[in-house]
Amino acid sequence: ADLKSYEEDLKKAHEAMKVMRETGFIRAHLSKDGEPEKVLFSQTPYVEEGHINSPSSLKRLQELTDHVKGNVDVVVSMGIGGSYLGNKVLFDVQCGAYWNELTKEERNGFPKVYFSGNNIDPRSTGDLIHHLEDESKILQYHEKRNLKVLLLVISKSGGTLDTMSNFMVVYDALQKYPGIDVEVIAVTDPNMEKQTLLKKLAIEKGWPQFAVPDGVGGRFTVFTEVGLTLAACIGFDIKSFLDGAKDMDKACQNDDIWQNPAMLNAALKFAASEKHGRDIEVMMPYGDYLKSVSEWYIQLLAESLGKQFNKEGKEVCYGRTPLVAVGTTDMHSQTQQHQEGKLNKVVQFVKIEKWANDLVIPNTFPEAKKLADISGVTMSEALEVARQSNADALASNKRYNACFALPELNAYHLGELLYMLAMSVAYEGELADVDAFNQPGVESYKRIMGPKLQALKAAKAAK
Ligand code: PA5
Numbered sequence: 001a002d003l004k005s006y007e008e009d010l011k012k013a014h015e016a017m018k019v020m021r022e023t024g025f026i027r028a029h030l031s032k033d034g035e036p037e038k039v040l041f042s043q044t045p046y047v048e049e050g051h052i053n054s055p056s057s058l059k060r061l062q063e064l065t066d067h068v069k070g071n072v073d074v075v076v077s078m079g080i081g082g083s084y085l086g087n088k089v090l091f092d093v094q095c096g097a098y099w100n101e102l103t104k105e106e107r108n109g110f111p112k113v114y115f116s117g118n119n120i121d122p123r124s125t126g127d128l129i130h131h132l133e134d135e136s137k138i139l140q141y142h143e144k145r146n147l148k149v150l151l152l153v154i155s156k157s158g159g160t161l162d163t164m165s166n167f168m169v170v171y172d173a174l175q176k177y178p179g180i181d182v183e184v185i186a187v188t189d190p191n192m193e194k195q196t197l198l199k200k201l202a203i204e205k206g207w208p209q210f211a212v213p214d215g216v217g218g219r220f221t222v223f224t225e226v227g228l229t230l231a232a233c234i235g236f237d238i239k240s241f242l243d244g245a246k247d248m249d250k251a252c253q254n255d256d257i258w259q260n261p262a263m264l265n266a267a268l269k270f271a272a273s274e275k276h277g278r279d280i281e282v283m284m285p286y287g288d289y290l291k292s293v294s295e296w297y298i299q300l301l302a303e304s305l306g307k308q309f310n311k312e313g314k315e316v317c318y319g320r321t322p323l324v325a326v327g328t329t330d331m332h333s334q335t336q337q338h339q340e341g342k343l344n345k346v347v348q349f350v351k352i353e354k355w356a357n358d359l360v361i362p363n364t365f366p367e368a369k370k371l372a373d374i375s376g377v378t379m380s381e382a383l384e385v386a387r388q389s390n391a392d393a394l395a396s397n398k399r400y401n402a403c404f405a406l407p408e409l410n411a412y413h414l415g416e417l418l419y420m421l422a423m424s425v426a427y428e429g430e431l432a433d434v435d436a437f438n439q440p441g442v443e444s445y446k447r448i449m450g451p452k453l454q455a456l457k458a459a460k461a462a463k
Pocket of ligand 1: 156157
């Protein structure tokens with residue numbers, strides 16, 4: 001009944017998506033200069049010359065792969081928000097928790113990977129520097145050569161202080177360290193007229209560059225060279241990832257809501273929020289290495305839909321509040337709230353149907369009946385029973401929940417999932433009449449922070 005009541009609005013939203021695909025612009029999106037704002041993320045899965053992802057850009061990414069395999073021991077991916085979260089997802093899904101402890105052969109020649117620049121934290125940044133210095137000492141001892149470190153600096157605006165302050169600290173320290181050779185790749189807005197600070201530096205210093213393309217906001221950039229440069233450094237299957245996104249995009253062109261996953265998801269979440277007061281969304285994938293998918297989604301939802309004003313400038317204060325959770329871990333903490341707290345949540349599960357490696361729970365202690373009773377069950381089966389039990393318990397108490405099922409956890413299905421979620425917020429932006437592609441709230445604090453830091457520097461100089 002709810003979906004029926006949205007029939008007209010859904011038609012309009014679907015029409016807006018068609019226009020977006022065909023023209024690169026979405027209804028009434030005006031930039032700060034009053035020019036129509038480009039929205040190009042739906043172009044990213046289609047690899048064509050002249051597109052954001054072209055055969056020549058994929059060739060350059062392959063060259064990056066060849067370069068890091070031959071010449072780089074460690075990649076540090078530096079970025080924040082949209083310039084970090086998608087890369088962390090690709091890393092976690094491809095590499096898991098122990099990648100950096102593997103030998104280079106076990107990593108198939110790929111480098112170790114660390115993340116930095118996603119905070120201004122003196123301790124973690126200091127720890128990274130000391131760790132790399134230690135790695136360099138070990139390498140000097142065993143192989144009598146320098147540690148080769150690639151700093152992959154990612155910033156669309158090219159001047160985000162969190163990332164850039166971190167970059168300066170790490171770059172300065174590593175350059176001064178005798179046992180480390182540093183190289184830099186800049187990933188930033190390629191615009192030559194309005195050059196970003198990072199682009200200017202890259203030109204001046206001769207650093208290679210990749211693009212954060214115009215028309216793709218930070219939270220949609222996992223399908224661009226932002227995500228794909230990191231993918232190239234870890235052997236992630238870029239082609240399958242984009243193919244998954246492409247197949248999902250095709251499904252999302254279906255006029256029938258029941259055949260269009262993004263439209264259906266958006267409409268159900270919108271109804272839950274607007275008609276039934278369920279305006280908190282708990283993103284709860286089942287599996288440790290999927291926690292970053294939840295963190296990526298939190299940014300996507302919060303920045304796209306958390307808007308004070310609608311497209312006509314009327315105050316609406318729209319947006320579902322996103323929450324990160326992981327099953328089964330958070331069933332022993334948050335689930336109490338989900339099950340009995342305010343009736344204001346939708347719990348969104350993600351499950352993997354077939355795990356690449358499964359483990360059977362052995363009959364280690366036959367004398368302990370409770371433990372013996374679960375022996376012979378695989379860990380993935382137990383994980384799914386836990387998820388289903390959570391879903392059943394929630395449903396039995398009028399708690400909304402839903403599940404995205406991935407046949408397997410691989411690049412193709414990850415591409416499908418992330419793309420569907422990106423398209424879904426675009427639909428919901430249309431339903432709620434808010435601009436899903438700007439982030440004025442994030443920009444507000446950035447405008448305050450820069451001058452504050454300058455004032456701090458002046459005050460310190462005057463002392
Ligand atoms: O989604 C966004 O646009 C933001 O979260 C940005 O990704 C984040 O602020 C980082 O910006 P930049 O890439 O310009 O350094």
